[in-house]
Amino acid sequence: MDKKEFRVLTKYWFLKGKNTVEAETWLDAEFPDTTPGTSTIKDGYAKFRRGEMSTEDGERSGRPKEVVTDENISIK
Numbered sequence: 001m002d003k004k005e006f007r008v009l010t011k012y013w014f015l016k017g018k019n020t021v022e023a024e025t026w027l028d029a030e031f032p033d034t035t036p037g038t039s040t041i042k043d044g045y046a047k048f049r050r051g052e053m054s055t056e057d058g059e060r061s062g063r064p065k066e067v068v069t070d071e072n073i074s075i076k
Helices: 003-015 020-030 038-049
Strands: none
Touching (some): 003 020, 020 038
């Protein structure tokens, strides 16, 4: 499973009123090879408690996806 799917499952357990230990125990039982770490689940719960209910990746600062190089600059 990918990160977004685990975020959705973590949100589901949060909305059911379960704590992080219960969520982690269930995820580990169902997906033993790919379960996210404890801190990832706790970070997700903290985000949901703050009211940030999106399961999408957030914007990140840093290097742009496309870089200007001599190869992608057309000289007229």
